[in-house]
Amino acid sequence: MEFLSSICPPEILCQILVGLSRTTILFIVASGLTLILGVLRIPNIAHGSLYMIGAFVAFSVSKWFGGGTTGFWMAVALAPFAVALLSLVVERGIFSHLYEREHLMLLLLTFSLALILSDLVKMVWGGQYKTVQLPGSFKGPIALASLPIPIYNIFLVIIGPVVALGLWLLANKTKIGKISRAAAVDREMVGAVGVNVSWVFAIVFVIGCFLAGMGGALVSPIVNITLGMDHTLIIEAFLIVIIGGLGNVWGALLGALIFGLTQSLGILIWPQFGIVFPYAAVVTVLIFRPTGLLKSTW
Amino acid sequence: MTTKNIRGKEFWLVPLLFILLLVFPLVLTRFYTYLLALIFVSGLAAMSLNLVLGYGGIYQFHHAVFYGVGAYGAALTITKLGYSPWIGFLVGPLLAAFFSLIMGAICVRLSKLYFGMLQISLGSLVWAIVYRWYSFTGGDDGIHGVSMPALIGSTKGSYYFTLLVTGACLMTMYFIVTSPFGSALQGIRDNPVRSEAVGVNVRLHQLVALVIAGFFAGVAGVLFVVVDNSAFPDMLFWTLSLEILIMCLLGGWLTFLGPMLGAAMMVALRTFASTFTEYWTLIQGIILMLVIIFLPEGVLGYVIAKFKRLGEVASGGKA
Numbered sequence: 001m002e003f004l005s006s007i008c009p010p011e012i013l014c015q016i017l018v019g020l021s022r023t024t025i026l027f028i029v030a031s032g033l034t035l036i037l038g039v040l041r042i043p044n045i046a047h048g049s050l051y052m053i054g055a056f057v058a059f060s061v062s063k064w065f066g067g068g069t070t071g072f073w074m075a076v077a078l079a080p081f082a083v084a085l086l087s088l089v090v091e092r093g094i095f096s097h098l099y100e101r102e103h104l105m106l107l108l109l110t111f112s113l114a115l116i117l118s119d120l121v122k123m124v125w126g127g128q129y130k131t132v133q134l135p136g137s138f139k140g141p142i143a144l145a146s147l148p149i150p151i152y153n154i155f156l157v158i159i160g161p162v163v164a165l166g167l168w169l170l171a172n173k174t175k176i177g178k179i180s181r182a183a184a185v186d187r188e189m190v191g192a193v194g195v196n197v198s199w200v201f202a203i204v205f206v207i208g209c210f211l212a213g214m215g216g217a218l219v220s221p222i223v224n225i226t227l228g229m230d231h232t233l234i235i236e237a238f239l240i241v242i243i244g245g246l247g248n249v250w251g252a253l254l255g256a257l258i259f260g261l262t263q264s265l266g267i268l269i270w271p272q273f274g275i276v277f278p279y280a281a282v283v284t285v286l287i288f289r290p291t292g293l294l295k296s297t298w
Numbered sequence: 299m300t301t302k303n304i305r306g307k308e309f310w311l312v313p314l315l316f317i318l319l320l321v322f323p324l325v326l327t328r329f330y331t332y333l334l335a336l337i338f339v340s341g342l343a344a345m346s347l348n349l350v351l352g353y354g355g356i357y358q359f360h361h362a363v364f365y366g367v368g369a370y371g372a373a374l375t376i377t378k379l380g381y382s383p384w385i386g387f388l389v390g391p392l393l394a395a396f397f398s399l400i401m402g403a404i405c406v407r408l409s410k411l412y413f414g415m416l417q418i419s420l421g422s423l424v425w426a427i428v429y430r431w432y433s434f435t436g437g438d439d440g441i442h443g444v445s446m447p448a449l450i451g452s453t454k455g456s457y458y459f460t461l462l463v464t465g466a467c468l469m470t471m472y473f474i475v476t477s478p479f480g481s482a483l484q485g486i487r488d489n490p491v492r493s494e495a496v497g498v499n500v501r502l503h504q505l506v507a508l509v510i511a512g513f514f515a516g517v518a519g520v521l522f523v524v525v526d527n528s529a530f531p532d533m534l535f536w537t538l539s540l541e542i543l544i545m546c547l548l549g550g551w552l553t554f555l556g557p558m559l560g561a562a563m564m565v566a567l568r569t570f571a572s573t574f575t576e577y578w579t580l581i582q583g584i585i586l587m588l589v590i591i592f593l594p595e596g597v598l599g600y601v602i603a604k605f606k607r608l609g610e611v612a613s614g615g616k617a
Contacts (some may be wrong), residue, residue: 235422239418
C-alpha cells in the first residue's frame with residue numbers, strides 16, 4: 001500500500017477504485033446486452049428494465065430473509081434467476097416470433113416492452129425508492145493508503161473479472177457456447193446441421209438477461225433503487241457495447257473500463273462536468289473507429 | 299424500407315382541416331386548445347424526423363437533440379442574452395440546423411445502424427453538457443417562465459402562432475419531398491448504389507436532408523417554448539427521441555402526414571389515459587407492441603393500403 005501511494009496520490013487511487021467498481025456493474029449489464037446483440041441481433045432496450053427489476057427483486061428477497069448478511073446473499077443469488085425466468089417468458093412469448101424483423105422495429109419493440117415493464121414495476125413496488133442493507137461484514141471501510149475505502153467496492157472490483165472469466169469459459173469451453181458463437185456468424189448453417197436455433201437463441205437471451213438481473217442485484221446496496229434507474233444505465237450500456245464492438249464480450253469489458261474510469265476521474269478533473277467525460281470518450285472512439293475497438297461479430 | 303411511393307395523395311384534405319383548426323379555439327376550452335397546440339409541436343418534430351427516416355431511410359436515432367437545441371436556443375437568447383423573443387425564434391432553428399450540420403457531417407459517412415449509434419452517442423454528449431451546465435442552461439432544472447410577446451402570450455395566441463408556423467412548415471416540407479431533391483432522396487433510400495451510379499452525390503443529399511430535418515425540429519422546439527414557456531434537459535434525452543420515432547411508426551412513416559397522426563394519437567392517449575389511470579405508460583406500451591406486430595406500416599399506412607386495394611377491386615383489377 002505504501003508503494004501504491006508513493007506513485008499515485010491517494011484521492012486519485014480512491015477515485016480509480018470507485019471507477020473500477022462502477023466498471024464492474026457496467027460490464028456485467030453490458031456483457032449481457034452484447035451477447036444478445038451479437039447472437040440474436042436484438043438491440044434490447046428492455047435490458048435496462050431487467051436491470052431495474054433485478055434491483056427491486058433483490059430488495060424484496062433481502063427483506064424476505066430479514067435483511068442482514070443472509071438477506072443480501074440470498075438477494076444476490078436469487079434475483080438474477082427471477083429476472084432470467086421473466087426473460088424466458090418474454091422471449092418465448094414475443095421475441096421468438098419476430099426475429100426476422102428490421103433492427104429499427106426490434107428496437108421499438110423492445111422499447112415498448114420497457115414501457116410495459118416499467119409500469120409493472122410501479123404496480124408491484126410502488127413509486128417510492130427502496131434500499132438494500134449491506135451485510136455487516138461489508139459495511140466498514142478499510143484504510144487503503146490512509147484513505148477509507150468501502151469494502152463493498154473492493155468486492156465489486158473482484159467480481160468483475162470473475163464474471164468475465166466465467167463468460168469466457170461458457171463461450172469457449174461448453175457446447176452451448178460453441179453453438180451460440182456459430183449461430184452468431186451463420187444461423188442458417190447452424191440450423192441446417194440439425195441444431196434447434198430457436199432454443200439456442202432462447203438460452204442466450206436468458207443468459208444475457210440473467211446478467212442484467214445480476215447487475216441490478218449487485219448495485220442494489222449502493223444506490224437508491226428507484227423507477228427510472230434504467231434510463232441512464234441502458235444508454236450507458238449501449239454506448240459501451242458500441243465502442244467495444246457489437247457482440248464482443250471482451251469489448252464490453254474494455255468499453256466499461258473506458259466509461260467507468262473516465263467518469264470517476266473526470267469528476268476529479270472537473271466536478272461539474274464529470275458525466276460529460278465518458279460521453280466525450282465514446283464519441284472520440286467512434287469517430288476514429290465507428291465499428292468499435294474490438295472485432296464485432298456482425 | 300419498401301419501394302412504396304410516399305408522395306401523399308391525401309393532401310387535398312389539408313386546407314379543409316386547416317379551416318377547421320382555425321375555428322376550434324373558439325369552441326374549445328383552454329385546456330384542449332393547449333393540447334392541440336402540443337400535438338402540432340410534437341407532430342412537427344415527428345414529421346421533421348420522417349424527412350430523413352421515412353424519405354431518406356437514415357437511422358436518425360437521436361432526433362430530439364435538435365428539438366431540444368431549438369428550444370434552448372430560443373429560450374437562452376430570450377432569457378440570458380435579453381434579445382427580443384422574435385430574434386430568439388430565429389436563433390433556435392438556425393442553431394438546431396448548425397448542430398445538425400456538424401453531427402451530420404461526422405455521421406453521414408456511416409450507414410444504417412452505425413450511423414444511428416454514432417448519432418445517439420453525439421446526441422448523448424450534447425444532453426450531458428446541457429444537463430450539467432447549471433450556470434448557462436439551468437442544468438437539470440431547465441429554464442422556466444420564458445416571457446413571450448403579448449400577441450402570442452395567451453393560450454389562443456400561442457395556438458394560432460403554432461398553427462400558422464406548423465402549417466407553413468408542412469407546406470415547405472411537402473414542397474421539399476415532392477421536389478427533384480425529394481425524389482433523389484427517396485431514390486437513395488431505395489437503392490443507394492444505383493443512385494451513386496447515376497451521378498447523385500449520396501452523402502451530400504443525405505447531409506442536406508439532415509440539416510433541413512434539424513432545422514424543422516428546431517422550429518418545433520421553439521414552438522414548444524411558445525406553448526409551454528419552458529425548456530428542460532429531458533427534451534434532449536434519448537427516451538424522447540424514441541417517443542418521436544414511435545409517433546412516426548404509429549402513424550406510418552411511409553406516408554407524409556402519418557407522423558402528425560401518430561403524434562396526435564400519442565399526446566391524446568397520454569392525456570386521456572392519465573386521467574383515469576396512473577399506468578398509462580403500460581397502455582402506451584401495449585398499443586405500441588400491437589401496432590409493431592400487426593400494423594408494421596402504421597395506422598395511416600394501413601388505411602391507405604386498404605383503400606388502394608378497395609379501389610383496385612372496384613375498378614375490376616386484381617386485389
